[in-house]
Amino acid sequence: MSTESVESRGGRIRLVVSYDGADFHGFARQKGLRTVQGVLEDTLSNLLGTFIEVHGSGRTDKGVHARAQVVHFDLPYGPPADRIVHVLSRRLPNDIIPISASQVDSTFHARFSVVRKTYRYHIFRGNLPDVFKYRFSWHVPEALDIAAMRRAGAHLVGEHDFTSFCAAAAPQEDKVRTIYELRIEESGEDLYLYCAGSGFLQYMVRIITGTLVDVGLGGMSAERLPDILAAKSREAAGRTAPAHGLCLWNVEYPIVYGGRVLDL
CATH class of the missing domain: 3.30.70.660 (Pseudouridine synthase I, catalytic domain, C-terminal subdomain)
Incomplete structure (x- = not known):
C-alpha cells in the first residue's frame, strides 16, 4: 500500500467531480457495467486496501454528463483532504476529473443535504x-x-x-x-x-x-x-x-x- 494512503486519520470527505458520461452506463453502480460510482469506488478501494462506499448527490442516466457531481465517502485513513484531488487525478480515467475535496462533518450527506x-x-x-x-x-x-x-x-x-x-x-x-x-x-x-x-x-x-x-x-x-x-x-x-x-x-x-x- 502506498505511504500516501496512511497520512491522515480519514473522516468524511466531500469530493466534486466532472465527467464525460458518454462511455458510462450512468452514475449508479451496476454489476458488469462501467459506471461513475463503480469507477470511483474501485479506485478508492484499491488505494486504501479496503472497500470504500461512495454516495452521490444524485443519479445521472447513461450518457449524461456532469460539470459538478458531488459525492461523499468515509475514509478509515488516507491522504488528507487537500491532497485527495492530486492523488485521484493520477488514478482516475481521463473521463472523470476530480475538481475539489474537503473534509466535512459526519452529518453531511451528498444527496440528502442538497437544497x-x-x-x-x-x-x-x-x-x-x-x-x-x-x-x-x-x-x-x-x-x-x-x-x-x-x-x-x-x-x-x-x-x-x-x-x-x-x-x-x-x-x-x-x-x-x-x-x-x-x-x-x-x-x-x-x-x-x-x-x-x-x-x-x-x-x-x-x-x-x-x-x-x-x-x-x-x-x-x-x-x-x-x-x-x-x-x-x-x-x-x-x-x-x-x-x-x-x-x-x-x-x-x-x-x-x-x-x-x-x-x-
Whole structure:
C-alpha cells in the first residue's frame, strides 16, 4: 500500500467531480457495467486496501454528463483532504476529473443535504453537425421559436406534480417537485436550457427539454403546458431529448455545508 494512503486519520470527505458520461452506463453502480460510482469506488478501494462506499448527490442516466457531481465517502485513513484531488487525478480515467475535496462533518450527506440542483441542456442549431459538439449537445438544425419555448417553460416553474414529465416506470411514488428557475439562453448557434429545482425525477429534464423543442418547432402550443401537467400522464408530454445533451451543472447545499459547489 502506498505511504500516501496512511497520512491522515480519514473522516468524511466531500469530493466534486466532472465527467464525460458518454462511455458510462450512468452514475449508479451496476454489476458488469462501467459506471461513475463503480469507477470511483474501485479506485478508492484499491488505494486504501479496503472497500470504500461512495454516495452521490444524485443519479445521472447513461450518457449524461456532469460539470459538478458531488459525492461523499468515509475514509478509515488516507491522504488528507487537500491532497485527495492530486492523488485521484493520477488514478482516475481521463473521463472523470476530480475538481475539489474537503473534509466535512459526519452529518453531511451528498444527496440528502442538497437544497438545489441545476441541470443544463445544450442544443446545437447549426445547419450541419459539429464534430466537436456531438458528444455534448443535441443537434436541432430546424428553426426554433425561442419566445414560445420560454412561454411554455414559464408554466413549469413552481411546485407541480411532474408525472407527465418523467419516465412511466419511475420508481418514486411522490412525483411532486419544485422548479425554481427555467431559463433559455442563446449564444450564436448554441442554445442552453438551465433548469434548477429541489430535485428531479427520472428523465424529467430531458422530457421537459423535448417538450419545449416540440413547442419551438410548432408541433405543440405553449399554452398546452398546464393541461399536460394536469394530465399526469407521460403520453401527454412531448419527446424525450437525447441523454448526451444533458449535464448536471451545479449542486447547492446549506451555507453550513458550503453553499453552491461551483459558480454558475
